[in-house]
Amino acid sequence: MSSAAKEPSPTVVAVSSGSGAISPGRHETGSYAGNCEHPPGQEALITTGVRGFDPGALARVRKARGLSQEALGAAVGRARTNIIPWERSAGDTPSPRNLVLLAQVLDVQPWELTTVDPEAAELADLRTWAGLTQRELADAARIPRSSYSLLERGGLPLHADAAERIAAELGRTVEEVQRAYERSRAGADSRRPEPSVTR
Numbered sequence: 001m002s003s004a005a006k007e008p009s010p011t012v013v014a015v016s017s018g019s020g021a022i023s024p025g026r027h028e029t030g031s032y033a034g035n036c037e038h039p040p041g042q043e044a045l046i047t048t049g050v051r052g053f054d055p056g057a058l059a060r061v062r063k064a065r066g067l068s069q070e071a072l073g074a075a076v077g078r079a080r081t082n083i084i085p086w087e088r089s090a091g092d093t094p095s096p097r098n099l100v101l102l103a104q105v106l107d108v109q110p111w112e113l114t115t116v117d118p119e120a121a122e123l124a125d126l127r128t129w130a131g132l133t134q135r136e137l138a139d140a141a142r143i144p145r146s147s148y149s150l151l152e153r154g155g156l157p158l159h160a161d162a163a164e165r166i167a168a169e170l171g172r173t174v175e176e177v178q179r180a181y182e183r184s185r186a187g188a189d190s191r192r193p194e195p196s197v198t199r
Contacts, residue, residue, distance in 0.1 A: 050128050052114040053093040058086055061106045061113070076101040100131035122184040123166075124152045126177065130170045141165040154185030 062072050062083075069083040076098060085092045094102060103110040110129040111118050121129075127137050138148035143162055150156045158181045160174075167177045 050093045050096060050099050050114065051122075051124050052116040053086075053099070054113055054115045055087045055089050057113050057115075058102065061108055062087075065106055067106075072102070072105065075105040096128045096133055097131045099128060120183060121180050122152070122187055123177070123180045124184065126170050126172060126180050127152070132169070137166065137169055140169045151181065152184055154181070154188035 062069070067075075069080045069087070073080045073083045078098070082094075086094055099110050099113060103113055106113075110131075111121070111125070114125070114128075116122075116125050124134075127134065130137075132140070134149055134152065135145055138145040141148070141162065142165060143151070147156055151158055151162070158178065163174050163177050163181070166172075167174045170177065
């Protein structure tokens with residue numbers, strides 16, 4: 001799959017740990033209960049896009065299957081006007097759920113509609129390929145939403161009990177989740193800008 005496709009920036013929504021977005025009694029459990037302080041310089045962001053979504057791959061596979069944009073849209077319960085921007089390099093990305101629906105209709109794996117190599121998958125990729133948003137996985141795994149957002153960015157340590165719950169929701173092994181988390185941490189470090197030096 002070509003790596004030259006332009007990667008749209010995922011949509012992010014800032015979440016304050018004290019905003020009341022996390023329902024007491026449901027999310028405040030597990031390793032991160034009562035410990036939602038963000039590391040200095042890090043914000044809690046809830047991402048809603050698909051990392052590395054490849055519009056060109058969607059168009060190529062759709063055409064290879066002999067489907068029109070209208071037919072594909074109908075198959076996933078969306079209008080053609082949804083498919084058009086998904087196939088444009090500067091367009092929108094589908095939600096994780098729609099990514100999985102597209103992959104099912106086109107008879108491919110979800111990762112085949114992205115530029116991400118499965119061997120280099122980060123935690124966000126495993127979640128996306130399972131058709132879950134950050135909010136959905138955080139809720140299902142009983143992790144505060146802001147804490148889970150930071151886990152995907154390598155901003156918090158991944159405790160064993162949280163890894164087990166995440167793995168169960170994703171249908172993955174704990175080892176797969178741990179390796180993906182380590183790649184998330186490494187990726188966050190590589191994407192972090194170098195501090196400026198004042199002489």
